[in-house]
Amino acid sequence: MRVAALYRHPVKSMLGEEVSRARIDEHGVEGDRRRALLDVATGRVASAKQPCAWRQLLTLRAETKDGGVRITGPDGGELDEDAISALVGRPVRLITERPPGSVLLRSVPEQVLADGIEAEVEYTVQDFGKAAAPGSFFDFAPLHLVTTATLAGTPAARYRPNLVLETDGEPFTENDWVGRELTVGADLRLRVIAASPRCAVPTLAHGELPADPEALRRPARLNRVVPLPGMDPLPCLGVYAQILAPGTVEAGDEVELH
Numbered sequence: 001m002r003v004a005a006l007y008r009h010p011v012k013s014m015l016g017e018e019v020s021r022a023r024i025d026e027h028g029v030e031g032d033r034r035r036a037l038l039d040v041a042t043g044r045v046a047s048a049k050q051p052c053a054w055r056q057l058l059t060l061r062a063e064t065k066d067g068g069v070r071i072t073g074p075d076g077g078e079l080d081e082d083a084i085s086a087l088v089g090r091p092v093r094l095i096t097e098r099p100p101g102s103v104l105l106r107s108v109p110e111q112v113l114a115d116g117i118e119a120e121v122e123y124t125v126q127d128f129g130k131a132a133a134p135g136s137f138f139d140f141a142p143l144h145l146v147t148t149a150t151l152a153g154t155p156a157a158r159y160r161p162n163l164v165l166e167t168d169g170e171p172f173t174e175n176d177w178v179g180r181e182l183t184v185g186a187d188l189r190l191r192v193i194a195a196s197p198r199c200a201v202p203t204l205a206h207g208e209l210p211a212d213p214e215a216l217r218r219p220a221r222l223n224r225v226v227p228l229p230g231m232d233p234l235p236c237l238g239v240y241a242q243i244l245a246p247g248t249v250e251a252g253d254e255v256e257l258h
Contacts (some may be wrong), residue, residue, distance in 0.1 A: 001255040003184065004148055004166035005156060010069045011094070012036035012061035012137040013048040015207050016160065024188055025246035026133045028142030029162050031064045036098075036137040037084065040091040043099055045128075045137065049106045049199045051117040056088050058206050069094075071233070074207070097135075103127055104139060110220075112200040114214055131193060131242060144196060145182075146238035147174060158202040158215050161238055165255055172223045174239040181244065181258040188247030195236035202237075206227045 006028045009016030013036070023030040032150045037046040037057070048054045060079065063070050066136065071079045071094075079225055085091045104126045111121035131141040142194065150171045156164050163184070167173070177192040202215035220235035 001147070001165045001167045001257070003163060003249060003251050003253045003255060005164040006249060006251060007156065007160070007162055007164075008032035008064070009062065009160060010035060010064050011060075011071065012193055013046060013054060013057040013201075014071065015061040015157070016209055017061070017063045021248065021250045022231050023141070023246070023248050024162075024184075024243060026142065026243050027136060028138065028243070032142075032162060033137045034135070035062070035094055035096055037068055037088075037092040038095045038099065040093055043102075044105070045095075045098065046088075047104055047106075048201050048204060049104060049236060051107060051112055051200050051204055052120055052125065054088065055117055055204050058201075060084070060087075061207065081255060090103075098128060098137065106199055109198065109200045109203075109216055112182070113216060114205065117200075117204065131240065140196075141193060141240035141242055143190065143241040143243065144238055145174065145190075145192070145241055146196075147171075149235060150174060154212075154218075155206075155209055157206050157209060158212065159196075159198070160201070163249070167254060172219075174235070175223070175225055175236070177239055177257065181235055182241070183256045183258065185249045185253035187245060188243070188249055189245040190241040191244055192239045192241045194240045195223075195225050196238040196240055197234040198237050199228050201208075 046054050059074050105123045107123045129138040132138040144161045144165045147165045147167045182190045203213045205211045219237040224233045
């Protein structure tokens with residue numbers, strides 16, 4: 001295997017950026033998910049996992065710039081907090097630290113598919129970053145991996161991975177990596193810890209990519225597995241990993257499975 005592409009998403013639930021080279025340590029890809037929008041009215045972190053409220057975030061792109069972040073709209077123009085608030089229809093503030101006790105609200109994906117992205121549907125509640133170091137807005141773990149075989153031609157941007165690994169293996173071969181280690185490039189060592197359950201986000205329009213319900217229906221048909229002990233089988237695609245030893249990774253680096 002080799003690294004086909006690297007991505008980071010500087011602001012949670014916004015479009016990210018592809019990079020040719022990145023430093024990766026216990027906090028994940030440098031600059032990844034270090035910021036989010038806070039809904040001023042509710043005190044909750046904004047997430048496109050609730051499409052009825054926050055799907056517009058996927059029309060915005062966040063890029064690292066001069067140690068900070070630059071957010072642009074669909075027309076490429078730079079946006080400040082006031083402009084973003086106007087776009088999403090509620091006051092928001094860009095934050096770098098999670099509010100105490102903050103949680104993620106995750107709309108039930110099957111209900112979003114059945115009732116539409118504008119519908120108020122049931123949701124589950126989950127803690128941020130249970131398998132990640134403090135100081136980020138990860139859903140669960142600091143690194144998300146997926147293979148080109150699993151993507152099967154679907155744009156990687158829909159699933160928001162950090163590393164896309166080129167392989168000739170079978171789709172969903174990542175399931176067999178849980179509990180094993182990977183060496184990426186010269187120094188980076190990872191431990192794969194869980195399959196990645198899919199929410200409604202991959203089905204939504206991402207910038208110029210149109211909505212695609214098949215992005216969730218395909219793993220629901222073909223790869224419904226138990227992500228962690230004690231959980232029910234869920235549609236999964238890709239895997240989560242933790243960092244055992246940091247390193248700098250470039251596109252084209254070799255990847256070895258142990």
